[in-house]
Amino acid sequence: MKIPLPYIARNLWARRLTTALTAGGLALVVFVFATVLMLDEGLRNTLVTTGEYDNVVVTRRSAETEVQSGVDRNMSNIVASHPAIARDAQGRPLLSKETVVLISLPRRGSGKASNVVIRGASQQGFALRPQVHVTEGRLFTPGASEVIVGSGIARRFAGVAIGDQLRFGQREWTVVGLFDAGNSGFDSEIWGDADQLVQAFRRLAWSSIVLRLSDSSRFEQLKGDLENDPRLTVEARREQTFYADQSKALSNFISILGLALSIIFSVGAMIGATITMYASVASRTAEIGTLRALGYQRRHILAAFLLEAMLLALVGGVAGLACASLMQMLSFSTTNFQSFSELAFGFRLTPLIAVKTLMFAMAMGFIGGFLPAVRAARMKIVDALRAA
Incomplete structure (x- = not known):
């Protein structure tokens, strides 16, 4: 007997303020993560589309x-x-x-x-x-x-x-x-x-x-x-390959910087999600005891709290991704590390980036909610009802 999904979703709605604050923190991390991926994709797309596949660039070796x-x-x-x-x-x-x-x-x-x-x-x-x-x-x-x-x-x-x-x-x-x-x-x-x-x-x-x-x-x-x-003493490369190679140094820099920022921010967001879920467990001791008394097993309690944390992360992920998508209206310019010249490009959101971003958000929710969910699942019926 599984705990119904509407019941889990209503628990988030019942604590709207806490849910909004935690989802906001997750959304900020997702926004940073998505914009870094979009920036990298925009850079690579700009340089790859510079070349034609059947064109060849011949330069000095x-x-x-x-x-x-x-x-x-x-x-x-x-x-x-x-x-x-x-x-x-x-x-x-x-x-x-x-x-x-x-x-x-x-x-x-x-x-x-x-x-x-x-x-x-x-x-x-x-x-x-x-x-x-x-x-x-x-x-x-x-x-x-x-x-x-x-x-x-x-x-x-x-x-x-x-x-x-x-x-x-x-x-x-x-x-x-x-x-x-x-x-x-x-x-x-x-x-x-x-x-x-x-x-x-x-x-x-x-x-x-x-x-x-x-x-x-x-x-x-x-x-x-x-x-x-x-x-x-020349070298021949397809034009697309030639210009794609120009993005490697800058792309690597953006990826490393973005990864570092995402890791730092995600740790904070996961701590916030963990605190929120621990508070949820502490305030719902009687509810957990009642669910256990009604016949719900430990794994169902574990799954319910994990799913609650992941739904919370999904809300933050969608909000962060929506904000990141607005960045496509902006143009960005930087110095091409290869030629030391000005290069203009924009943010580019692709379906693959959207999927990666939402998976990243769900992973944060899973990690942040795992320990509180284990604590809820390990509560004994008598102890939970007595604490209430």
Whole structure:
């Protein structure tokens, strides 16, 4: 004979104030836990969506970022001649030789400077990144000192509106358009003509070569041919993999920090839940004795109090998750530890994160309620009724 669930739920409602305070503490822990997972997911999603699966990024061997890389013109021509590269309607290889540099721009409001990525791209670069499209103004003119600004940069930095002048590379560059890259990492970049940027910064080599495979299955062939060619000192990676690797250092930092905070807060929340359940047991001694006298066994008392604690945790978990979901309306920016440039991303809630969060809340409820439930189950009928 099991204790009915409505009876267990009514016990929580009967102590509304205590229930609300304990659930509030659990909700705070769940909020921290969920936002850390959402932050990590948002970061990884931003960088993974930056790349196309069939695109390949070729950089100097051992270079972790494009800023550190250099591929000279002779090597770039050898790479461009590989038969695995897809061709456009005119028979030209779908390939973009790009240069990437960092400049410093003032933030809106504070005026503090932060590093921003300037990417020199060819016209083919836009064909390789279909998620990038101009939303205001126009595309930069090849051969001109013009740039277009990503939506993430436009929101957070001053002096990047259409018609503004930016000075870098000993030139004045005119902002002629704004572009959106579908919440990918390109939103945190400024794009201009690759040939003009190479000249302005007196570069003798490209930072990277981005190409499209004619067939996705030919990646290993391309990678092997390029990396084993004695004339080349390059490394080839799928574009998604290349940008996902950029998130590892920052993602690890966020995960470690979030785990530490979650552990510290969860210990406090579980202590609070334990105290609440112990108080519940102490105030319901007569009830426990009556239930035992009616024929309910010890395991039923144990299960009832554990379920009560887990229902309490579930209430807090749902409340914390609901508050965390509101964070998706906010955008966040930080420094990419790999390139030391500004990177904008947002919180992202997925079904898997929701499940993990609620399981975490239920685990806190189980741990916090276990000892009080054992105490309630071990009460003897006579002692419980006498104490009443």
